[in-house]
Amino acid sequence: MQSSKNKVSCETCTISQLCIPSALSENEVTRLDGIINRGAPIHKGKFLNQAGDEFKHLYAVSTGSFKSYTLSEDGIINITGFYFPGELIGLNAISTGIHKTFVKALETSAVCALPYDQMDELSGDLPSLRKQLMRIMSKEIVEEQELHILLSRKNAAERMAAFLLSLSLRFKKRGFSATTFNLTMTRGDIGNYLGLAIETVSRLFSQFQKNEIITVSDKLIEIVDLPALLKLAGAACDEHI
């Protein structure tokens, strides 16, 4: 999918501390740099990969954002995740070697492509890289399990609160404001992801705004009352404190 083969450097990347290199030594990062390619920009609405594609690369989001979704035979879309800079796309395709999800850019974005075979080989040599990959996959499992709990036990307002807090925390870690940010996904995307009707998402935004927990202006969200949002989501979000 990436058309150019420009070499990039994790060493000079502003988000490397959120990505794979965070656990590697300088020398190890240099070796990782050796196999990474930066792809051409991907414009809003374009695909990073599609279901059925052969799995060749993991992608580390460099800038922008993506959504991933499955498409069932009867045309039903199921959004499985959103991806921001520093996050890895494609871990779910390792098991079969075939992508099962579509990954679409939510805005003009760019990724670093990591050829999986070379990553695997390198991880045989570099224990830190190997451990880091295992940690990242494990973390993905933990996050999916947290989502499982969210969906099986929480009501609509609690889900929305947890979703907004998740975004807030991710932006904060990337050096952006934790309280003011733009949603790159639609209300429909959010509802699909959280198992809610689009109307419910819209009503919750209105309700949260009425209750002075957030302000909403189209895509722009400002968290006004973080404690209230934390309380709504349940106390499982200690990282915010």
Place this chain on the structure above:
Amino acid sequence: MQSSKNKVSCETCTISQLCIPSALSENEVTRLDGIINRGAPIHKGKFLNQAGDEFKHLYAVSTGSFKSYTLSEDGIINITGFYFPGELIGLNAISTGIHKTFVKALETSAVCALPYDQMDELSGDLPSLRKQLMRIMSKEIVEEQELHILLSRKNAAERMAAFLLSLSLRFKKRGFSATTFNLTMTRGDIGNYLGLAIETVSRLFSQFQKNEIITVSDKLIEIVDLPALLKLAGAACDEHI
């Protein structure tokens, strides 16, 4: 948690084709055998590990079954999974090195303990083992995503149907009947896992039985009309055909 250090052999294990060894050569399995210990039997209701425990081993279920769950500050239990022979327990603890879930035996069970540090080291030497571990973790991610879709888009009957089919398939792969099996978990466990009230689970069992899709006798389930169950769950269960 395991008290004895009896060496076991994957080579002679009846479920090795479902477990880690399935992708390894004879020689590689021998090296894997070198680090695996079989623990003492764990009786029903006893813990394999508890939240807060340090993560030292992955556990491969040998016989029996387990449930894993989180316990929130306010005492709410959230069941995150069920484990059957050949399945690996503990992948979610790799990321932090601390167990976040309780793992409790649903019946008298046994596990093989795989010291994670030694597994990691060995996987540096053995590309097949390394790839297999990555595949297993990736598969876990896929399964959690499928659960995400189940919980966000399916109604109560569809969830129950998918759950029963999942059990059926897992028993079938283990050489047991795909149509007649015992539930080792309670109705409450199932409801908690699927995001349904226990009364709803009970009603669905009754309804499925009335519609001659299954027969229920306490813990014993027989699938009478597999096509109907597949249709209910949505066609995503092709492996059953």
Place this chain on the structure above:
DNA sequence: CGATAGCTTGAGTCTTATCAACGTATGTGG
């Protein structure tokens, strides 16, 4: 300027949770 996609709000309905009562099985101590 019109078409389209995305969003908001209201009204009515339906699914599923909750509350309640009762039934069943198992195990314990007197």
Place this chain on the structure above:
DNA sequence: CCACATACGTTGATAAGACTCAAGCTATCG
């Protein structure tokens, strides 16, 4: 061995939360 406690399961009645349907609004883009 029986009485009792406890955990688990079933079924009915009711209520609430979220979905669906419907209508209209806003922004964007060709």
